[in-house]
Amino acid sequence: xxxxxxxxxxxxxxxxxxxxxxxxxxxxxxxxxxxxxxxxxxxxxxxxxxxxxxxxxxxxxxxxxxxxxxxxxxxxxxxxxxxxxxxxxxxxxxxxxxxxxxxxxxxxxxxxxxxxxxxxxxxxxxxxxxxxxxxxxxxxxxxxxxxxxxxxxxxxxxxxxxxxxxxxxxxxxxxxxxxxxxxxxxxxxxxxxxxxxxxxxxxxxxxxxxxxxxxxxxxxxxxxxxxxxxxxxxxxxxxxxxxxxxxxxxxxxxxxxxxxxx
Amino acid sequence: xxxxxxxxxxxxxxxxxxxxxxxxxxxxxxxxxxxxxxxxxxxxxxxxxxxxxxxxxxxxxxxxxxxxxxxxxxxxxxxxxxxxxxxxxxxxxxxxxxxxxxxxxxxxxxxxxxxxxxxxxxxxxxxxxxxxxxxxxxxxxxxxxxxxxxxxxxxxxxxxxxxxxxxxxxxxxxxxxxxxxxxxxxxxxxxxxxxxxxxxxxxxxxxxxxxxxxxxxxxxxxxxxxxxxxxxxxxxxxxxxxxxxxxxxxxxxxxxxxxxx
Numbered sequence: 001x002x003x004x005x006x007x008x009x010x011x012x013x014x015x016x017x018x019x020x021x022x023x024x025x026x027x028x029x030x031x032x033x034x035x036x037x038x039x040x041x042x043x044x045x046x047x048x049x050x051x052x053x054x055x056x057x058x059x060x061x062x063x064x065x066x067x068x069x070x071x072x073x074x075x076x077x078x079x080x081x082x083x084x085x086x087x088x089x090x091x092x093x094x095x096x097x098x099x100x101x102x103x104x105x106x107x108x109x110x111x112x113x114x115x116x117x118x119x120x121x122x123x124x125x126x127x128x129x130x131x132x133x134x135x136x137x138x139x140x141x142x143x144x145x146x147x148x149x150x151x152x153x154x155x156x157x158x159x160x161x162x163x164x165x166x167x168x169x170x171x172x173x174x175x176x177x178x179x180x181x182x183x184x185x186x187x188x189x190x191x192x193x194x195x196x197x198x199x200x201x202x203x204x205x206x207x208x209x210x211x212x213x214x215x216x217x218x219x220x221x222x223x224x225x226x227x228x229x230x231x232x233x234x235x236x237x238x239x240x241x242x243x244x245x246x247x248x249x250x251x252x253x254x255x256x257x258x259x260x261x262x
Numbered sequence: 263x264x265x266x267x268x269x270x271x272x273x274x275x276x277x278x279x280x281x282x283x284x285x286x287x288x289x290x291x292x293x294x295x296x297x298x299x300x301x302x303x304x305x306x307x308x309x310x311x312x313x314x315x316x317x318x319x320x321x322x323x324x325x326x327x328x329x330x331x332x333x334x335x336x337x338x339x340x341x342x343x344x345x346x347x348x349x350x351x352x353x354x355x356x357x358x359x360x361x362x363x364x365x366x367x368x369x370x371x372x373x374x375x376x377x378x379x380x381x382x383x384x385x386x387x388x389x390x391x392x393x394x395x396x397x398x399x400x401x402x403x404x405x406x407x408x409x410x411x412x413x414x415x416x417x418x419x420x421x422x423x424x425x426x427x428x429x430x431x432x433x434x435x436x437x438x439x440x441x442x443x444x445x446x447x448x449x450x451x452x453x454x455x456x457x458x459x460x461x462x463x464x465x466x467x468x469x470x471x472x473x474x475x476x477x478x479x480x481x482x483x484x485x486x487x488x489x490x491x492x493x494x495x496x497x498x499x500x501x502x503x504x505x506x507x508x509x510x511x512x513x514x515x516x517x518x519x520x521x522x523x
Contacts, residue, residue, distance in 0.1 A: 181445075181447055182446065185445065186461040196462055197459065198459060199445060204454055250440075250442065252513050253514075
């Protein structure tokens with residue numbers, strides 16, 4: 001830690017206000033270039049505490065930067081994680097108001113719900129597969145609070161890894177009935193295929209992403225409780241959207257999921 | 263293009279193939295060359311191969327992804343011929359240094375037909391009904407044109423840049439798999455290098471095979487029972503060389519692995 005609690009609190013208020021007021025800010029490392037990873041997560045957890053104090057329920061956890069190519073590009077060896085809020089839930093098949101966001105982008109993912117607690121260190125794919133209750137098709141709506149997406153990774157972590165909204169599809173499956181690495185995903189925007197990929201784009205296996213989450217949380221002395229909803233990370237690149245755009249995503253073995261921005 | 267010129271270019275590409283030598287793009291020398299000319303050259307190249315004793319066992323469809331179509335500035339696929347000299351099985355050693363020039367690997371879905379398909383008027387339903395099964399497949403593309411500096415006519419003339427192909431470990435009825443959403447993972451030397459899904463090939467591999475049947479049908483040519491049809495790449499092309507190993511897996515279908523020597 002390089003920052004004291006007062007500055008952490010001040011930054012949490014600053015970044016959360018950007019979200020609440022939909023007003024983009026410059027990246028916080030401009031003012032605090034020496035901020036370290038612990039500081040960044042401390043800001044994120046302070047934002048989380050502010051929301052919980054206001055009555056917001058934490059709906060789950062999310063992984064970000066789960067592609068090996070993106071990690072290499074950003075010069076880091078670990079993905080990042082954040083939390084999901086109850087008010088971030090958006091209806092499948094419904095309309096999503098653009099004015100909830102600053103400059104949203106969508107990425108296709110698979111999500112899981114756990115039935116047992118997961119704790120690290122040493123959490124692995126086997127433990128995760130044993131702990132997954134169901135696998136669901138999902139979309140994350142990310143919305144960086146930083147102007148023009150100009151940020152570094154520590155600023156992103158402080159900004160709850162750009163988490164803003166999510167949509168979950170209705171068709172779930174047991175993990176043993178799916179081959180998650182080869183699970184294909186095809187994303188269409190306004191009837192045209194814009195992105196496609198397979199589950200292995202997420203750290204080789206979406207379950208490996210959950211294991212990594214458990215291990216990263218263990219470093220903070222925390223575990224993932226049973227019943228946690230987890231977005232495992234983008235299978236596709238994030239696609240920019242605007243009002244009027246219709247997104248439809250097909251998941252191998254997990255049906256389809258669609259919604260419209262208005 | 264007159265028949266003699268066409269024969270000349272077909273022979274030139276045949277020699278390039280056999281001697282593993284690159285030739286300058288034909289479109290540099292024949293800027294007016296049409297797609298029809300290009301397919302005529304491709305047939306001359308094939309005739310030279312069949313004269314050597316090679317037998318046609320199927321066809322490949324290329325230029326099926328939006329990325330490659332925009333690179334070549336075309337809005338339709340192309341096709342080439344597969345011969346018995348080009349087919350390998352999963353686990354085989356692939357003699358790329360003896361046979362190819364500048365190979366790149368593609369992960370694809372191969373169709374094995376159980377009935378003839380004669381266009382025009384072939385629909386995706388006809389293709390699915392005529393398919394014995396689909397297989398995971400590597401196509402090792404190669405260009406006899408210097409540094410892959412190809413226009414669409416160059417690649418068509420050069421047998422759609424086909425090199426070799428490797429059939430995987432499973433034959434699965436198309437009724438058992440959603441060919442548009444099946445995901446693919448490509449690994450090179452143990453590292454994931456690309457992922458994709460069936461829809462990368464012309465929005466569905468079935469579209470690609472129907473296109474081929476209808477395109478050939480316009481010339482009175484059919485696809486025959488027993489033929490193998492490679493339906494187009496599902497992810498980026500991966501350059502390979504002797505010493506590399508690659509493996510791939512397609513959700514609901516199976517996998518293939520190969521070692522390049």
